[in-house]
Every structure is written in structure tokens, then in C-alpha cells.
């Protein structure tokens with residue numbers, strides 16, 4: 001593990017909670033928060049037991065709380081039984097929520113479709129019945145590769161209803177990435193769409209599924225169910241391919257939910273780690289649902305009258321927790337958006353908030369930073385030109401939000417009336433872990449502030465001992481929590497090694513560096529492993545390197561991150577070709593070829609922003625690539641570090657000059 005940590009600006013401004021939000025908040029006031037934290041510390045079992053009984057509907061009540069007999073493979077509420085979809089939908093039938101709008105769906109072209117809880121329940125049941133009629137059973141795995149749509153939520157919920165474990169793959173991933181996940185998860189079903197619409201353009205999805213299935217190793221896939229989104233041309237394999245509307249056909253609109261063990265896997269979601277192979281993060285039904293629901297109630301202080309909008313795609317964990325599961329379990333009305341923030345113009349988000357009277361808005365720092373620039377360039381689309389007074393809470397997720405972006409968001413979007421909730425969490429944590437609470441926490445721009453009740457976050461050194469305030473170290477969780485990752489699908493050893501290294505006393509290692517200030521506030525300082533965060537998307541440097549070296553022209557490649565004003569981090573690749581060094585114009589052509597190649601191998605999000613060619617890479621005499629130096633070169637800074645252990649110091653000069 002490396003202690004090398006990028007530093008962040010430590011801000012001094014403090015914004016106390018707004019009195020109108022403190023009053024009536026789910027957690028109201030610092031004293032209430034501290035009491036909850038204290039209760040959880042003193043008697044964690046009683047703390048979690050009460051919450052799980054109060055907030056979830058159980059088919060068979062649990063008697064066990066946390067079972068640590070096989071730690072770190074914790075089990076939560078392990079002898080209880082329930083169904084996640086029933087907790088998101090059936091629970092509301094027979095209550096006033098049944099006729100409430102569950103989803104306001106806005107398509108890329110602006111067309112709005114609304115669906116009530118009752119209608120959504122019926123749609124989910126019909127689709128679940130259709131899948132069941134095809135012979136699918138609890139425990140099988142389904143790949144979902146769909147655009148943002150009501151149908152994507154229906155597909156996920158239908159799987160949850162039957163105990164089919166879904167693995168959603170972001171629609172921006174290539175057929176190759178899709179293939180890798182389909183094989184790893186051992187999928188028997190794929191649910192997709194003909195095409196997706198983004199910014200006025202149609203992007204094929206079904207053809208990527210066809211390609212991925214032709215790559216071999218996915219012979220277990222019996223059906224591909226296709227949602228007709230655009231009506232675009234698709235290839236069809238009779239017997240395997242089915243339209244979603246035909247699968248639903250005349251199916252009944254009620255479907256008995258499967259009574260599942262609390263620990264039954266709900267989903268597997270792939271995320272990047274420090275090796276080339278993405279990890280299938282496995283979450284369990286009851287624990288995940290509890291944590292998703294509690295954080296919607298606590299962090300967002302969600303009320304029945306709220307209109308909630310999380311802009312994340314269901315291809316990422318944020319879309320799982322804060323689109324498909326949390327808001328529905330809480331009975332909220334939410335906006336689901338198909339398109340992009342810049343189409344038809346850069347005011348799209350603000351216009352949507354105004355039209356749908358959004359009161360809780362949750363997005364990523366990258367979106368905020370790019371919209372800041374756009375609003376300044378296009379004053380008529382500046383958020384101040386829109387009525388955003390419906391907003392009461394605004395949140396941020398996925399990457400550090402720099403104080404400037406925080407202040408812009410607070411002032412221009414929140415109108416200085418809404419707290420900015422900088423929520424720190426991960427695919428592995430299931431839901432928020434360290435975040436301000438609207439009725440509790442004084443805010444400091446750039447800090448995710450304090451852990452939620454029940455979460456024992458700490459900063460430790462290499463031996464697992466807590467470091468002093470103000471000192472950097474590894475962010476860990478000292479105790480398990482219900483929403484935590486259960487294992488890495490098919491690789492329990494990697495799970496143990498990655499998250500519970502023996503030297504850290506059994507603590508959960510998040511993979512982020514952080515420090516605490518004198519008030520105990522947490523400041524995240526970036527990853528401690530070879531994971532990049534580009535526009536809030538996690539990517540392993542090794543994944544990009546493997547994609548590059550798979551190209552015939554490439555002999556060797558090293559990939560590092562460089563701070564970027566819009567995307568947070570940008571990918572810089574240093575490449576040694578299988579031929580002589582290209583001249584400038586050749587370099588440009590080859591760089592484009594390689595960029596497109598990576599786009600095809602992984603997906604457009606992984607395309608390096610900058611590719612530099614050299615005759616070699618900076619290596620130690622034992623042949624290890626010195627990424628530390630490459631990071632300096634990538635930033636365009638002079639190398640002042642000791643380079644005496646380098647085999648070939650002159651290479652740094654070449655790489656610094658190369659374009």
C-alpha cells in the first residue's frame with residue numbers, strides 16, 4: 001500500500017444548518033445525531049435490529065442480527081426472509097402512496113411519461129411473470145444492458161421479485177466489457193434495448209449484446225429480451241431473442257414475490273480495482289435495502305411531498321441505490337432522465353428542476369463543473385434564469401467536489417438556501433457512509449463531514465492504528481454495517497485481500513486516502529491504489545493498460561491520472577510502440593487509433609485524454625515502472641524527485657516533450 005496521497009485544499013468557511021431544515025428533520029440537531037452514534041457504538045446489535053424491524057417488511061422475521069462467525073464474510077439478519085421488490089412496491093398498495101406518481105420519466109427528446117406505484121407494481125409483476133414463464137428461477141443471473149427508462153427499473157425490480165440476481169452493465173460499456181461481465185457472472189438471461197437515445201443521437205445496444213454473445217463462453221444465455229426503445233433495426237435470432245412487450249404479453253399483473261433469505265444476493269455490480277479484471281461486487285437483499293432506505297430518509301431527509309432526482313445512470317451503484325431501490329422503498333416521487341445535461345442546451349437540468357418542481361437534486365461534481373463553465377459561456381442558460389425555488393436539498397456524489405464547484409453549486413443552484421450534501425461512499429458500501437445531514441451538520445466546502453450513525457469510520461496507518469487529527473492515512477470502517485459488500489462474485493480470496501488486509505485488524509479498507517481536521521471532519525484525498533476517477537467513473541489503470549497492449553502497434557503502456565478541471569482526473573497514457581518513434585503527424589494519427597481502440601475495448605469513458613510516445617518507460621533497475629514519476633510528467637511539472645534508481649533517466653525528458 002502506498003501512503004502517497006494527493007493533497008486537497010482545506011477550507012475554512014463553515015455553513016451552519018438551516019433552521020427550517022433542522023425542524024422536523026429525520027435526524028434533527030447535533031445532539032440527536034450524537035445520541036444515535038453513541039447508541040450504535042454501545043450496542044450495535046440493538047441499534048441495527050430496531051432499524052431492520054421498523055423499516056423493512058419481513059415475510060419471516062429474523063432472530064440473528066450480525067453473524068461474524070466467518071468474518072469478513074458477515075451475514076446480516078441471516079435467518080430472516082423478505083422480498084426487496086415487495087418492500088419497494090407491494091408495501092405501498094392499499095396506502096395513499098399506491099396512486100402517487102412513482103416515476104416521472106423524461107426522455108432525451110423531452111417526452112414525459114408518468115407512472116404511479118400501482119401501475120409500476122403491475123408492470124413489474126407482468127414482466128416477472130413473463131420471465132418466470134420462460135423458466136427462469138431464483139439464483140440465476142441476468143445481465144441488464146439498458147438505457148435509463150422505466151423499463152430498466154421494471155427489469156431490475158422484476159429480477160428482485162423472482163430472486164434472479166441482476167448485473168447491470170452501463171450502456172456506455174463496449175461489447176467486450178459486456179462479454180467479460182456476462183461470462184464472469186455466468187448469465188443465463190440478457191435484458192437490453194434496441195438502441196438508446198443520448199443528446200439526439202441513437203446508440204445501438206442490441207448489436208453490442210449480439211457481438212458479446214458471439215465472443216463465446218456465454219452459451220448459458222438462453223434468451224435476450226429486448227425493450228423496443230427507438231424501433232431501430234436489429235438482428236434477430238429466433239428462439240433466443242424476444243421483445244419485452246411480447247414477454248409481458250397477456251401476463252397477469254400480479255405476481256407473488258419470492259420469499260428470499262435476507263442474504264440472498266440481490267445484485268452483482270462490476271467495478272474497477274487495481275488489477276486488470278473488474279470485480280463483481282455482490283450485495284445481499286435485506287442489508288442493502290435497509291441501508292438504501294435509511295440513507296434516503298436520513299441523508300436526504302426525504303418527505304412524502306418531495307420530488308427526488310438522482311441523475312445517475314442505473315449502470316452505476318448510485319443508480320441502483322438512489323433510483324431503483326431507495327426512493328421506491330421510501331415511496332417517493334422521482335424523476336428518471338434518459339438524456340444528457342447539455343441537450344438540447346446546457347440549461348436542461350435547470351429546466352427540468354423547474355418543470356418537475358424537483359426538491360431534492362443529486363448529481364456528480366463533473367456535471368457541476370462542466371455546467372459551471374457552460375453557464376458562464378451561455379448566460380441565458382445560467383441557473384439563475386430558472387425558477388429553482390422548489391429545491392430544498394442538493395447533493396454531490398462520486399468524486400471529490402472542489403470548494404469552488406461546491407460554492408458555485410451552493411450559490412447558483414441552491415440559491416444559498418439548500419445544503420450541499422457531499423456524500424462519500426462506494427459501490428462496495430451500498431449507500432452513503434460519510435455525509436452531512438441537512439438537520440445536523442455545519443458544512444465545510446470540500447469535506448464530506450461526518451459518518452452516519454452506525455458507521456465507525458477512522459483514518460489509520462499501515463499497522464491499523466489511528467493517526468492523529470490532521471495527518472493523512474487510510475480510510476477504514478472499524479465495524480461491519482448491513483449494506484456492506486458480501487464478497488467478490490466467484491473470488492472470495494480477492495475480496496479478503498482487497499478489503500480486509502490482515503495488517504489492518506479486520507477493518508474494512510476503503511481504498512481512499514483521507515484525513516480528519518480538528519472538528520473530526522473527514523477530507524477525502526483520493527485513491528491509494530491504481531484506480532482512477534474520471535468524471536466520477538472508476539477505472540483501473542491496469543484495465544486501460546491491458547486494452548492498449550492488446551493493440552498490435554503497442555509494445556508497452558503505462559497509464560496514470562492527471563488532475564483535470566472538468567473531469568476531476570484525466571487519463572494519460574505513456575506508450576512504447578512496436579516500431580520507431582513516430583513524428584508529430586504520425587503520432588497524432590496513432591494516438592487517435594489507440595484512443596478509438598480503447599473506446600472499443602472498454603468504452604468511451606476509458607479513452608485516454610493524452611497519449612505520449614517514448615522509446616521506453618521510466619523503470620527501476622529491477623524493471624518496475626515508476627508511475628510516481630510518470631504522474632509528475634503527466635502534469636507537465638519538472639521532475640524534482642530522486643531519479644538515481646532509474647535505469648534510463650533520459651527517458652523522462654523524452655516523455656515530457658512528447659505530445
Ligand code: PRX
Pocket residue numbers: 271317318396397398399400401422423424425426427428448510511512524526527533536537538
Ligand atoms: O475515491 C472515492 C470516490 O469514488 C470512489 C467510489 O467509486 P464508486 O464505487 O464508483 O462509487 C461512486 C458512487 C458512490 C471512492 O472510493 N468518491 C465517491 N464519493 C466521493 C468520492 N471522493 C470524494 N468525495 C466523495 N463524496
